[in-house]
Structure formats: structure tokens, C-alpha cells
Amino acid sequence: MSTSIQDPKPVERSVAKNPLTSGQLPKWMELAAGVVALAVAAALLALLNSFNIALLVVVGFVLFLLVMYAASAGVEGGRQAANRIAKYVVFLAFALAIIPLVSLIFQVISRGVGRFDATYFTNSMSGVYGDMAGGAVHAIWGTLIITGIATLISVPIGLFTAIYLVEYGGKNALARGITFLVDVMTGIPSIVAGLFAFSMFVLFVGPGTKSGLAGAVALCILMIPYVVRNAEEVLRLVPRGLREASYALGVTKWRTILKVVIPTAISGIVSGVILAIARIIGETAPLLVTAGLATNMVTNPLPDPTINQMTTLPVFVYYQYMQPGTNPDANYARAWAGALVLILIVMALNLIGRFIAARFAPKTKK
Secondary structure: OOOOOOOOOOOOOOOOOOOOOOOOOOOHHHHHHHHHHHHHHHHHHHHOOOOOHHHHHHHHHHHHHHHHHHHHHHHOOHHHHHHHHHHHHHHHHHHHHHHHHHHHHHHHHHHHHHHOOHHHHHOOOOOOOOOOOOOOHHHHHHHHHHHHHHHHHHHHHHHHHHHHHHHHHOOOHHHHHHHHHHHHHHOOOHHHHHHHHHHHHHHHOOOOOOOHHHHHHHHHHHHHHHHHHHHHHHHHOOOHHHHHHHHHOOOOHHHHHHHHHHHHHHHHHHHHHHHHHHHHOOOOHHHHHHOOOOOOOOOOOOOOOOOOOOOOHHHHHHHHHHOOOOOHHHHHHHHHHHHHHHHHHHHHHHHHHHHHHHHHOOOOOO
């Protein structure tokens, strides 16, 4: 009589792993280290009689790094500890970059929303004195008109220049010279652009000429290099295979650029144009020289012997702070409201740019 004896299966036991001994720090370790580091830093600063928030954050962060490095090196190893420290330093850099932006937006909104009324958007500063409300409608229209003219001039010039550099120029001497000049123009001070535009209009129109068109020309000098560089980089990202496929079908070069290259890169081109507009819309120095200051509504950007100055929002904000008059609170409120309007205009431009980029970008099937 034979009996088959089956080997008993090994009993699997689930052993709870201790996170401190399994090669990985627990998730609560960072919070605990942060609390301990802040507490120790506060105690040290209190003993040294030099307690303040800035020092508390700095000393606490240093202690936090030391604690986390020691804990991670003992449990996870030196490489993982170094990786954690690098991550915390990157987070700190991000926080240091975002805090001023958040603080700026908060200050502008809190101080500028008080004058966000109908009077501000319907009245100008003509005849305003003392504690009269006044408005900035003339400066808003001046900003839109001058920036619009500068964009209409700069975008075609910048885009055609970028197309030449990418599609036709290659590495010839002319392309290298244009690239060098564009790089130089990117770093010129804005006041130099204003002086150049003012001198040009003095030669062709007459001395003492200030107008919206002169201000637009000054902004063009600042805007064109950004459009060229952004468009050039985006056009170079278009795959070479798309161009070669179009040429293989017998399509000419200019139609390939128009129908294939530009539609493929339209999203990046629009983003570059929006960044260039945001770069120039807040300029003050060149417009002080070229466009001047007006307290009433002026919509004619051409040089006019009777009314030839046009105000923009940056210039309006500048004069409201520099010449507060007898009631500085009213002027300061108008200045903060002007800064808020500028931020909203830039935000609106970004939203419009995103819509255009999404609407006209080439559609790909997944």
C-alpha cells in the first residue's frame, strides 16, 4: 500500500516593514524635520536676541537640510540623500522666484482695485486738479494704439527676417551679420531706442516733434529683435522631413514655407509675439522722449502741429507718482490702478495668444 505524501507548502507570513529600516524614509519625516528645525532655529535666535522672520526661515531651512541629509544618508544611502538635498534646494529656488511675483500681484490688486470704477475708464485728466477723481482713458487708448502700431510694424519685419535666416540665409556672411546685429539690438537700453526715434523724427518732421508714431517706432526697435529670435528658434524646430515631403510633391519653396512651415510653427510664433508685446508694453523711458504727455484724449498717432503728444499707461503711472500734486493719495490710487490695467492687458493678450495658437495649430490624429 503506497501513500503519496505531498510536501507541505511553505507558509507565507506577512511581516510589517518598518519604514525606518526598509531603505526609505517615511512620508512624515519631512514634516517632522521641518517642525523640529523651525523650533530649534527659533530657540537659537531667541537665545541670541536676534529673532526675526527672515533669519528664522534661513536658519530653519539650513537645519532642515542637515537633519534630512543625516536621516536620509543613514537609511537610504548617500546618493539618495544628495538627491533629496538637491530637490529641496530646487524647491527653495522656485519659492524665492514665485514669492516676489505673488507679492507684486497682491500689492497691485489691493491698491489698484479702489479706483477700478467707471470714472477711471471713461474720463481723462483734462481739467483735473486737487482731489478730483480723473481717469486714464486717454492713457489706455494711447497704450493700445502705440503698441498696436509697433506690433503691426515689428511682426512682419521680424518674421520675414527669421524666415530668411532659417530658410534662405544658411551660413553666409549676410545671415551671420544679421544674427550679430539682432543679438546686439536685444541688449540695447530702451532710452537709446527712444533717442534714435526722436532724432529720426526731428530730421524728417521738425524739431520738438512728439507723437504716437514716434513712440511706436521706438518700441519697434525694442520689439523686432525678440520677434526675430523667437521666430527663428521655432522655425528651426520644424522637422526637415516636412519640407522635403513638400518639395517631393513639386511644391515651390515659398509655398512650402507658407503652407507647411509657418502653420506647423504658428503656436510658437504667436507665443513669441505675445512675449515681445509684453516686453514693450510697459516701457516708459523711450515714450517719455518720443510720445510725451497729454492730459486729454488723443487718438491721432501722426505728428500734428497742434496736438502731437500721446500718453501711455506707463508714462501716466510715472507722472502720477513723480508729480503727486496737492492730493497725493488720489494720484497714487490712479497710478496703482494704471499698473493693474497693464497687468490685465498682458493677461488678456496671453489668453488671446493661447486661443489663436490652439485654433490655428496643425491638428494631429492620435
